[in-house]
Amino acid sequence: MKVCKFGGTSLANAEQIRKVCQIILNDGTRRLIVVSAPGKRYKEDIKVTDLLITFGEKLIESGQAQAEWQAVVDRYQEICSELQLPPTCIGEIIANLQKLLQWNKEDSEGFMDVVKASGEDNCARVVAEYLRTLGAPATYINPRDAGLLVSGEYGNAQVLPEAYEKLALLKEKEGLLIFPGFFGYTQEGKLTTFSRGGSDVTGSILAAAVRAELYENFTDVDSVYAVNPQLVPNPCKIKEITYREMRELSYAGFSVFHEEALIPAFRAEIPVCIKNTNNPSAPGTKIVTRRDNSSRIVAGIASDVGFCRIYVSKYLMNKEIGFGRRLLQILEEEHLSYEHSPSGIDDITVILRQHQLTKEKEARIVSRIKNELHVDDVHVQYNMALVMLVGEGMRSSVGISARAATALAIADINIEMINQGSSEVNLMFGVRAGDADNAVIALYQEFYKEEELSLGIC
Numbered sequence: 001m002k003v004c005k006f007g008g009t010s011l012a013n014a015e016q017i018r019k020v021c022q023i024i025l026n027d028g029t030r031r032l033i034v035v036s037a038p039g040k041r042y043k044e045d046i047k048v049t050d051l052l053i054t055f056g057e058k059l060i061e062s063g064q065a066q067a068e069w070q071a072v073v074d075r076y077q078e079i080c081s082e083l084q085l086p087p088t089c090i091g092e093i094i095a096n097l098q099k100l101l102q103w104n105k106e107d108s109e110g111f112m113d114v115v116k117a118s119g120e121d122n123c124a125r126v127v128a129e130y131l132r133t134l135g136a137p138a139t140y141i142n143p144r145d146a147g148l149l150v151s152g153e154y155g156n157a158q159v160l161p162e163a164y165e166k167l168a169l170l171k172e173k174e175g176l177l178i179f180p181g182f183f184g185y186t187q188e189g190k191l192t193t194f195s196r197g198g199s200d201v202t203g204s205i206l207a208a209a210v211r212a213e214l215y216e217n218f219t220d221v222d223s224v225y226a227v228n229p230q231l232v233p234n235p236c237k238i239k240e241i242t243y244r245e246m247r248e249l250s251y252a253g254f255s256v257f258h259e260e261a262l263i264p265a266f267r268a269e270i271p272v273c274i275k276n277t278n279n280p281s282a283p284g285t286k287i288v289t290r291r292d293n294s295s296r297i298v299a300g301i302a303s304d305v306g307f308c309r310i311y312v313s314k315y316l317m318n319k320e321i322g323f324g325r326r327l328l329q330i331l332e333e334e335h336l337s338y339e340h341s342p343s344g345i346d347d348i349t350v351i352l353r354q355h356q357l358t359k360e361k362e363a364r365i366v367s368r369i370k371n372e373l374h375v376d377d378v379h380v381q382y383n384m385a386l387v388m389l390v391g392e393g394m395r396s397s398v399g400i401s402a403r404a405a406t407a408l409a410i411a412d413i414n415i416e417m418i419n420q421g422s423s424e425v426n427l428m429f430g431v432r433a434g435d436a437d438n439a440v441i442a443l444y445q446e447f448y449k450e451e452e453l454s455l456g457i458c
Contacts, residue, residue, distance in 0.1 A: 171211075298447045313377040
């Protein structure tokens, strides 16, 4: 059995849904299908999930959102009409959407989770119905009935261990199983969603539960690229990448895969293949436990902006027992999570997502660090970017840091920070946000361009 997940662009309209269903029917092992809500039909279009968010927020705010509700209905009406589905299908979807108008909105977070999840839920009903019109034995599967048990954090649900045993029973069902992504149910029966993009998480959970031979994640690109193709024209395609490399690249800004999605598949050692709905014959990118590092030392290069750093300096800091713990405790008490913490003998830097800080919170933290830790200097620097080289092969290769630093120097980019993770799978540079794109381009040319030209391996 293969588990297949189709993203929003793959299901944006009737034409795309026809492609998806043909892909499913072309391979008899594709039996468990996870669907997202319909995405954008064209560049300026609005995703169904965003239409639903607008509807939900307007209803909470004013108690009236008929126009916003109708915009959602119209999208499904158009799809059902073009697919020539029976009237009962759109009738069921409209009935489901009408229930949202009567839902208890006092628990606004819970209500918004129900609203957002309806995008995937109704899309799964459409796909199952269309497959049946083609003569395929397709069944819509409700996550509650299937046993997708999750924790109760709205918008950030986590799968519960006991869910896997229940979901494993899906492999005993006959025919095609169409499963809505993005949400599950608590043990008390309350719907909660994963974080945005969580249909990837659903697919990974199901692949692990049924011990799938492969988890195929269909999107709108032929493969994962070594670098953002908006920065470098026609970059190298990644044929094979490890879970760990993909996780690092997702964290650093790759948008192809939800950064939490790989965990269930990784733990169950289920291989993942990212494929293109619009070009299903392309081999795609395979995500595996191990790969041959000899042909490609650096798997990919990515960057992300929106970071700040808290720099702290104190003479003989390295001799002071508990200094680091007390510093991080201050951040914890101020409800801040940190990303990285490179240090020297007399100084330490803590990297944060800067959206967590307000001017008031910054002033309070700086004051606490000065007064409680008696430091020589503390200041906050905003608008940083993290640029990351990722590759399992870097562990056994000499000179990677030197090559990277030289490439950045030639590009006239100042390195604010350098950090190599303990796994030695990534090498990270902190630069000014305005230098991030040029840094990625410089590193790509250093580690890919020469091999691309001389060896023809891209």
